[in-house]
Amino acid sequence: MADTIQKSNLLFRLIDPLRPTSDHADRAFRFTAGRISWMLPVGIGIGLLVISAVWGVTDPTQFFFSYLVGWTFSLAVTLGCLFFVLVHHLTKAHWGVVVRRIPEAVAYAFPMLLVLFIPIAFGMHDLYHWTHHELFDPSSPEYDPIIAGKAAYLNQPFFFARLLFYFLMWSIIAYRLYTLSVRQDVHPEHDIPKRQRTVSAWGLPVFAVTTAFASYDLLMSLDPHWFSTIFGVYFFAGAVFAAFAFIAFMALLLQRRGGMLKHTITKEHYHDLGKYMFGFTAFWAYIAFSQYMLIWYGGIPEETVFFRHRLEHGWEYHTTALVFLHFVVPFLILLPRASKRALPLLGVMTVWFFIMQWFDLHWLAMPVKDMLYGGHAGFHLLDFTCWLGLFSLLIAATVYRLSRHSLVPQNDPRLAESLHFENV
Amino acid sequence: MxxxxxxxxxxxxxxxxxxxxxxxxxxxxxxxxxxxxxxxxxxxxxxxxxxxxxxxxxxxxxxxxxxxQSKLGFIVFFGGTVVGFALGVWLQWWTGGVDYPLNISGKPFFALEPSVPIIFELTILLSALTAVAGMLALNGLPRPYNPxxxxxxxxxxxxxxxxxxxxxxxxxxxxxxxxxxxxxxxxxxxxxxxxxxxxxxxxxxxxxxxx
The missing domain is CATH 3.30.70 (Alpha-Beta Plaits)
Known part of the structure; x- marks a missing residue:
């Protein structure tokens, strides 16, 4: 039995831990597009990253900040997809079974993302002010008692150890859920749903804590004086916001460009993904406002400094745009039932959501660069090349994994219900 | 008619x-x-x-x-959501800024920040009430006499x-x-x-x- 599911060789497990099983896939669930479907985004991704690297030599600080934003974007999408899979196993939701393979395939991107983190490790000194040794030296004129007080947490060995721990946990959870699901395609063992649920049950709390701390480490510590306990939830809200858009985007791509899953993913499933997108634009606004209102009410300089940076030097336009384009406009567009079922409109909204999630991360990180190195609000071309390069690689890896296995968890016991799902 | x-x-x-x-x-x-x-x-x-x-x-x-498709969604949006939102803004502005201005820790008499929760709650409240009332009306309920x-x-x-x-x-x-x-x-x-x-x-x- 076990010989039909084989592990890939060690290096290849970074991309896909299992050898192809698409021969076992039902004809309706087969990936039919050619190699170009993943080679093209690989080419675009590598091309854009090479351009970024060459250009980055002239302005390393800008490169590191742009790269951090782009990399965090891909990380956020991957985390959001992992969340989708975890929650759907735990709630035994049946509607989402037909789309579940997409987030499963996305979520296995953690090993690749860890490799792509390496450039950031070289930019620690440029990115994270707390890595400067003189801040911790009482005899130095640069001595900063506040940051020095956080030395037990904000030091590089611990930072890297934490990051490795997060990636280890995420990779284990994603690996377990991905391989169990693919195994079920070939060997429909009756206890697989239960095992998937077990992984999800311990995986969800681990996911919650690690995601929150990852956002503190990667983004909040850019401004080491400031802290906000809701920041982890804020990052999570944006991550899921982008991830649901990404699932809908990939499903549309497979159907519209690839002509696959024609009668499998229906308008009803897109409607539900649209509801999720709508819900998380509101949830993001709720969390963003909760953070803002408490800081506004308190009016303590050490807290308000975060918004002060983002309400001057041109960042006030970014802040205003964020409120309207991340929340108000998409909220009103996605509110009617009809717009969630109009697939061309939903497709436009998915791209809109990617842009806004990236814009949000850009708004979190870039004002810090201005603060440290001087500068003004706006965009640098490196912002786009890094972001789109890394995002292309994420898409390529996802399509590649999808191409090697069935596009749907074809032996999931809830698949039949999912196929006939209808919104009441 | x-x-x-x-x-x-x-x-x-x-x-x-x-x-x-x-x-x-x-x-x-x-x-x-x-x-x-x-x-x-x-x-x-x-x-x-x-x-x-x-x-x-x-x-x-x-x-x-x-x-x-039921018309309830439109009724709720225009009869509850928009009205609740406007009522919330008006309530906060009129009570805090016009009728009874009180200086509380030097905050503005009327500002959007502390008003959002009230606006939000009134929007939700009126939307929910309109949804229930609209559902009953569209169903012709309550109807104690039916042949x-x-x-x-x-x-x-x-x-x-x-x-x-x-x-x-x-x-x-x-x-x-x-x-x-x-x-x-x-x-x-x-x-x-x-x-x-x-x-x-x-x-x-x-x-x-x-x-």
Whole structure:
């Protein structure tokens, strides 16, 4: 039995831990597009990253900040997809079974993302002010008692150890859920749903804590004086916001460009993904406002400094745009039932959501660069090349994994219900 | 004007009896599947003023009856959400900024930041209330008097009976033809309902047929 599911060789497990099983896939669930479907985004991704690297030599600080934003974007999408899979196993939701393979395939991107983190490790000194040794030296004129007080947490060995721990946990959870699901395609063992649920049950709390701390480490510590306990939830809200858009985007791509899953993913499933997108634009606004209102009410300089940076030097336009384009406009567009079922409109909204999630991360990180190195609000071309390069690689890896296995968890016991799902 | 009013009432399931005091024809079906098929056929035959009654919601009945998407969403948005939002803004501005300005820790008399929770809550509150009120109105509820209650069999609509009722006010209504039509659809029992306009007449429930 076990010989039909084989592990890939060690290096290849970074991309896909299992050898192809698409021969076992039902004809309706087969990936039919050619190699170009993943080679093209690989080419675009590598091309854009090479351009970024060459250009980055002239302005390393800008490169590191742009790269951090782009990399965090891909990380956020991957985390959001992992969340989708975890929650759907735990709630035994049946509607989402037909789309579940997409987030499963996305979520296995953690090993690749860890490799792509390496450039950031070289930019620690440029990115994270707390890595400067003189801040911790009482005899130095640069001595900063506040940051020095956080030395037990904000030091590089611990930072890297934490990051490795997060990636280890995420990779284990994603690996377990991905391989169990693919195994079920070939060997429909009756206890697989239960095992998937077990992984999800311990995986969800681990996911919650690690995601929150990852956002503190990667983004909040850019401004080491400031802290906000809701920041982890804020990052999570944006991550899921982008991830649901990404699932809908990939499903549309497979159907519209690839002509696959024609009668499998229906308008009803897109409607539900649209509801999720709508819900998380509101949830993001709720969390963003909760953070803002408490800081506004308190009016303590050490807290308000975060918004002060983002309400001057041109960042006030970014802040205003964020409120309207991340929340108000998409909220009103996605509110009617009809717009969630109009697939061309939903497709436009998915791209809109990617842009806004990236814009949000850009708004979190870039004002810090201005603060440290001087500068003004706006965009640098490196912002786009890094972001789109890394995002292309994420898409390529996802399509590649999808191409090697069935596009749907074809032996999931809830698949039949999912196929006939209808919104009441 | 009166005609328009009657049409609106008819969309809520409130029909008018004809000159002969006939309210409509009620047919009973054996199970939900039959009722679903009968509803589809009735709509296909061109009847528009008809309604179905069952002890539980039947999946797909809306489409079978040819009912469109509910208008409740629009009613809630314009009657509740927008109104609640505006009311919240006005309440915060008028009480804090105009009628009774109080200096609280040097904060502005009226600012958007502390007002958002109140605006949000009022938006939700009025939306929810409008949703409930709109749902009741669109269903023509509460409706203590309904000529269908004269039917002994109809008591079982909340228990184990599946009923389809074609109203006499339907433009295609013809007593003989409708009775024949419903029998043709496989109704167990077809009954003409008269609007006797009596109050407080509760028929004895018919004992359920022995299984």
């Amino acid at each position: 009166n005609k328009l009013f009657q049409e609106i009432l008819a969309t809520m399931g409130i029909y008018r009896s004809n000159e002969d005091k006939v309210y409509g024809v009620l047919a009973e079906f054996a199970h939900p599947g039959d009722l679903l098929r009968a509803a589809r056929e009735t709509h296909r035959a061109g009847y528009r003023k008809f309604d179905t009654h069952s002890p539980f919601p039947i999946h797909g009945m809306d489409r079978a009856m040819g009912l469109g 269908l209650f004269y039917s002994r069999r109809f008591m079982r609509a909340t228990d184990d009976g599946f009923f389809l009722h074609i109203a006499a006010s339907d433009s295609r209504f013809d007593l003989e033809a409708v009775q024949a039509f419903l029998k043709g659809l496989g109704a167990l029992h077809v009954e003409v309902i008269e609007d006797r306009e009596e109050a407080d007449v509760a028929p004895e429930p018919e004992p359920a047929p022995a299984a």
